[in-house]
Amino acid sequence: MTAAHPSPGPSPSSTREPTVDDINQVYRTVRQVFNQTWRDFYSWKPPSTLPLADDALLKSAGRQDELQVQRHEALGRKLAAAVSNAESITSIPTPDSLGAHTPAPVPPAQHRRSSSVTFSPRPSTPSSTTNPRMIFWKRPPGKSSKHLLPPKPARPPPPKEGSFTLSLPPGVARVPSYHFCVGGTSSVWKPELKAMPFMPCFGDDADFDELEYSKKFGMRRAFEEPGRDADVEIIMVETVRRLKRTGLTSSQIDLTHVLPAKWITISDADLTRDLPRFPRRPELDIETSHARRKRKWEPPLEVPEEDPSPTDNDDFNEIDCARPGCVRVGCTRHSGMVGGTFISRYADHVHRDENPAISRSTILSLLYGPPCSDQCQARNKVGDLLALSLTSQTWPEAERAMLRTLLVELKDSGCTNLCLLREAFPDRTCLQVTLEMLSIARESDAESVNEPTITATPDQIVRPTLTKSKSKSFRIPIPSAHHVNFVECNHHGPCVPGVCSCANTDWPCGRNCGCPPNCMRRHQGCQCKRVPRYSSNGVKRSHRVCLPDKCPCRMSKRECDPELCGPCGAAEELDIKHRGDFEIGRFRSNDGKWESGVRDTQVWVNCSNVQLQKANWPKTRVGISPVAGYGLFAAQDIGAYVVLGEYVGEVISHLEGVRRDQLNKHIGRTYLFALNEESEVDAGSYGNETRFINSGKENEVNCGASVVIVNNEQRLYFQTLRAIKKHEEIRFDYGPTFDENGTDKAVAAQKPNKKSKR
Numbered sequence: 179m180t181a182a183h184p185s186p187g188p189s190p191s192s193t194r195e196p197t198v199d200d201i202n203q204v205y206r207t208v209r210q211v212f213n214q215t216w217r218d219f220y221s222w223k224p225p226s227t228l229p230l231a232d233d234a235l236l237k238s239a240g241r242q243d244e245l246q247v248q249r250h251e252a253l254g255r256k257l258a259a260a261v262s263n264a265e266s267i268t269s270i271p272t273p274d275s276l277g278a279h280t281p282a283p284v285p286p287a288q289h290r291r292s293s294s295v296t297f298s299p300r301p302s303t304p305s306s307t308t309n310p311r312m313i314f315w316k317r318p319p320g321k322s323s324k325h326l327l328p329p330k331p332a333r334p335p336p337p338k339e340g341s342f343t344l345s346l347p348p349g350v351a352r353v354p355s356y357h358f359c360v361g362g363t364s365s366v367w368k369p370e371l372k373a374m375p376f377m378p379c380f381g382d383d384a385d386f387d388e389l390e391y392s393k394k395f396g397m398r399r400a401f402e403e404p405g406r407d408a409d410v411e412i413i414m415v416e417t418v419r420r421l422k423r424t425g426l427t428s429s430q431i432d433l434t435h436v437l438p439a440k441w442i443t444i445s446d447a448d449l450t451r452d453l454p455r456f457p458r459r460p461e462l463d464i465e466t467s468h469a470r471r472k473r474k475w476e477p478p479l480e481v482p483e484e485d486p487s488p489t490d491n492d493d494f495n496e497i498d499c500a501r502p503g504c505v506r507v508g509c510t511r512h513s514g515m516v517g518g519t520f521i522s523r524y525a526d527h528v529h530r531d532e533n534p535a536i537s538r539s540t541i542l543s544l545l546y547g548p549p550c551s552d553q554c555q556a557r558n559k560v561g562d563l564l565a566l567s568l569t570s571q572t573w574p575e576a577e578r579a580m581l582r583t584l585l586v587e588l589k590d591s592g593c594t595n596l597c598l599l600r601e602a603f604p605d606r607t608c609l610q611v612t613l614e615m616l617s618i619a620r621e622s623d624a625e626s627v628n629e630p631t632i633t634a635t636p637d638q639i640v641r642p643t644l645t646k647s648k649s650k651s652f653r654i655p656i657p658s659a660h661h662v663n664f665v666e667c668n669h670h671g672p673c674v675p676g677v678c679s680c681a682n683t684d685w686p687c688g689r690n691c692g693c694p695p696n697c698m699r700r701h702q703g704c705q706c707k708r709v710p711r712y713s714s715n716g717v718k719r720s721h722r723v724c725l726p727d728k729c730p731c732r733m734s735k736r737e738c739d740p741e742l743c744g745p746c747g748a749a750e751e752l753d754i755k756h757r758g759d760f761e762i763g764r765f766r767s768n769d770g771k772w773e774s775g776v777r778d779t780q781v782w783v784n785c786s787n788v789q790l791q792k793a794n795w796p797k798t799r800v801g802i803s804p805v806a807g808y809g810l811f812a813a814q815d816i817g818a819y820v821v822l823g824e825y826v827g828e829v830i831s832h833l834e835g836v837r838r839d840q841l842n843k844h845i846g847r848t849y850l851f852a853l854n855e856e857s858e859v860d861a862g863s864y865g866n867e868t869r870f871i872n873s874g875k876e877n878e879v880n881c882g883a884s885v886v887i888v889n890n891e892q893r894l895y896f897q898t899l900r901a902i903k904k905h906e907e908i909r910f911d912y913g914p915t916f917d918e919n920g921t922d923k924a925v926a927a928q929k930p931n932k933k934s935k936r
C-alpha cells in the first residue's frame with residue numbers, strides 16, 4: 179500500500195501567475211493521489227482474510243489462530259477473575275464515594291463505537307450466563323484443538339452458585355465490530371435521484387463519461403451524498419494529508435474540484451478526530467498490527483445538524499419509510515390523502531376496532547356510498563366496463579375536452595369517486611361518463627391525464643373471475659418470485675391493464691393502493707381457521723394453521739396479512755395489540771401484586787405464515803470464517819427448514835447495482851443480492867448479520883434463500899435445508915454467476931423448497 183509520489187504542484191510562495199500547464203499539473207496530481215488513496219483504502223483487508231488472500235501468508239494462519247485463542251482465553255480468565263473479585267465486594271462504590279472527578283470505567287475498546295459500553299458485574303445474573311458480546315468461530319476442518327491450542331494452565335476452581343461464569347469453549351475469538359454498516363431490521367428504499375454519489379474511480383473505467391458526470395454534479399469530479407460517510411471521509415482526509423506533503427495548499431486542491439465539496443469542512447474543522455484512522459499496511463504479525471490500530475478513546479465530537487433542504491427532507495421520508503405497506507400516519511409516501519389510500523386503510527381499521535359489530539362491507543358502503551343511480555358505473559364489473567368502452571359511441575370534441583380537464587383535476591385532487599364526474603354532465607349517465615373516460619385513456623391522451631393508454635383488445639381483457647361460493651377465495655395470479663417491483667396503483671377508474679400499474683404487471687392490488695377497497699383485483703387474504711391449542715379434554719393438539727398446500731396466501735408465496743386474513747390468527751400470532759409490552763398481566767386489586775396473564779398464543783394455534791413479520795429468528799453469531807473474512811455461525815442447534823432471517827439492506831435499482839459492482843471490485847467483497855428483475859438489495863452499508871453468510875457448493879450448503887411477498891412487497895429470507903449444529907457455519911450457494919473474487923451478486927433460489935415449512 180504505497181502512496182503515489184507525484185511531482186509537487188507549483189510552490190505556493192511563487193509570485194508568478196500560474197500558467198495553464200501549472201493548473202493542469204495540480205489537477206493531475208490531486209486526481210492521481212485521490213485515486214491512489216482510494217485504492218489503498220480498499221486494498222486493506224481484515225487480518226482474518228489474509229491467509230486466504232495471499233498463499234504466502236497461509237503458513238502463518240495456524241500461528242495467528244493460536245494467538246487469537248490465547249488472547250481470548252486470557253481475556254476470559256481476566257473477566258472471570260474480575261467478576262469473582264466484584265462478588266467479594268459487599269458494597270458497590272457509588273460515583274460520589276469515589277470522588278466527583280472519578281471517570282467511569284472505560285473498557286479496552288477496539289473501536290470507538292463500542293467504547294461507550296461499560297461492563298459491570300450484574301449480581302442478579304443467573305449462573306452459566308455467557309457473555310452476549312462474545313462471538314465464536316469454528317476451527318478450520320481437519321485441525322484438532324490439540325494442534326492449535328497451547329498447553330492449558332490449570333483451570334480455575336468452579337465458580338460459586340449464583341456467580342457470573344464465562345463458559346469459553348476452545349477456539350473463541352472476539353470479532354471486532356464491523357465498521358460502517360448501519361444495522362437494520364427492514365430493508366430501506368434508497369432514493370436514487372442522486373445516483374452516482376461518489377465516483378473517484380473515474381480514471382479506471384474507459385467507458386465512463388467523466389464530462390457528463392462532472393456536469394451533472396456542478397463540475398465536481400466527486401459527488402457526495404447528504405450525511406456523513408466514514409469511508410469517504412477517511413479517504414478524503416488521507417488524500418489531503420498526502421497532497422499537503424507535496425506542497426499544495428488547500429485552495430489549490432479545492433480549485434481542481436476533484437474532491438467532494440465537503441472536504442474542506444471535514445479537513446479544516448477538525449472532524450478528523452472522530453474518524454477511524456486510515457488503515458495501515460496489514461502486518462503479518464497479528465499482535466503488532468492490532469497494537470498499531472489502538473488509539474485512545476475520546477467522546478465523539480458534536481456535529482451540528484444541517485438544515486435539511488426540502489429535497490433532502492423528501493429523501494429522508496423516502497428512506498424513513500421502509501415499507502410500501504407502511505401504516506404510519508403522516509408518511510408522505512403512504513398515508514398521503516392520495517387516491518383514498520388513507521381512508522381505505524385507516525377508516526376501515528378504526529371502524530373495525532371501534533365497532534366490531536359492523537362488517538367490512540357495511541363500512542365500505544358507508545365510506546363510498548351506494549351506487550349513485552341505476553346507471554352507475556359501480557354496478558358493472560371491471561371487465562364489462564372495458565369491453566363496453568370499446569364499442570361505445572364517442573362524444574363530441576367539446577365534451578371530451580371538458581372531461582379531459584376534469585380528469586386531470588380529479589387526479590390532482592386525489593379523488594377517486596368517479597360518480598362525481600356525472601355532476602358536470604347532467605345529460606349523461608355515470609356509466610356513459612366512465613366509458614368515455616376509458617375511451618379517452620385508450621386513445622393515448624396520456625399527456626393530458628398522465629396515464630398510459632389502454633392497448634388491450636376485447637380478447638385480451640383480463641376478467642377476474644369470482645368463484646361461485648365466496649368472494650374471499652378470489653385469487654389473482656401473482657408474479658413469480660423474480661418479477662418486477664410492485665408499484666401501488668393510483669389512477670382514475672377501474673383497475674384494468676393499461677391504466678392500473680398493478681394490472682399491468684399481474685400483481686393484485688394491495689391494501690395501500692389508491693383504488694377503492696372494493697376493487698376486484700385487491701388481494702383478499704385467506705380464510706384458514708385457527709384452532710384451540712388444547713382439545714376439550716386438555717390434550718395438546720399438534721395442528722398447524724395456514725399449511726403450504728392449503729392456505730391460498732402460502733400457495734401464492736405470500737405471508738398472511740393480519741388485516742386481511744381474519745380467522746387464521748395472523749394478527750394474534752403477531753400479537754399486534756401487545757407488541758412491545760414486556761408481559762401481559764394485571765395488578766391484583768387485593769394485594770397490588772403483578773399477576774401474569776395468558777397470552778393468546780398459549781391458548782390458540784395461530785397462523786404459521788407470518789415468520790418475516792414476526793422476525794423471531796434462531797440465534798446466530800458473526801465470527802471469523804475459514805472460508806473468507808467473517809461468516810455467520812449457528813449459536814444453537816437449528817432444525818431443518820427453519821427460517822433463519824431476512825436479508826435486509828438498501829433496495830436499489832439493477833443499474834445502481836451495476837455501478838456499485840465497480841466499487842465492489844476494489845473492495846473485493848459484495849453484499850448485493852438480486853431481489854427481482856428490477857431491484858437488488860445491497861447490505862454494504864446497511865444490513866443485518868445475514869450479510870455475513872458465505873457461499874458454498876454442494877455438501878457445504880446448509881441453507882437456501884427465497885423470496886416471499888409480504889404486503890405486496892418482495893422480501894428475501896434464508897431457510898435451513900437440513901439440521902444445523904451449534905457453531906456450524908451457515909452457507910448457501912450464491913448461484914452459478916458468483917465467482918470467488920466476490921464481484922458478482924448472489925441470487926435467491928428460483929424454486930422454493932417443496933418441503934419448506936414456510
Ligand SMILES: C[S@@+](CC[C@H](N)C(=O)[O-])C[C@H]1O[C@@H](n2cnc3c(N)ncnc32)[C@H](O)[C@@H]1O
Pocket residue numbers: 805806807808809846847848849869870871872873874918919920921
Ligand atoms: C456477502 S459477503 C460474505 C461475508 C464476507 N465474508 C465478509 O467478511 O464480510 C460476500 C463476500 O464474501 C466472500 N466470499 C463469500 N463466500 C466465499 C467463498 N466461498 N469463497 C471465497 N470468498 C467468498 C466474497 O468476497 C464475497 O464477495
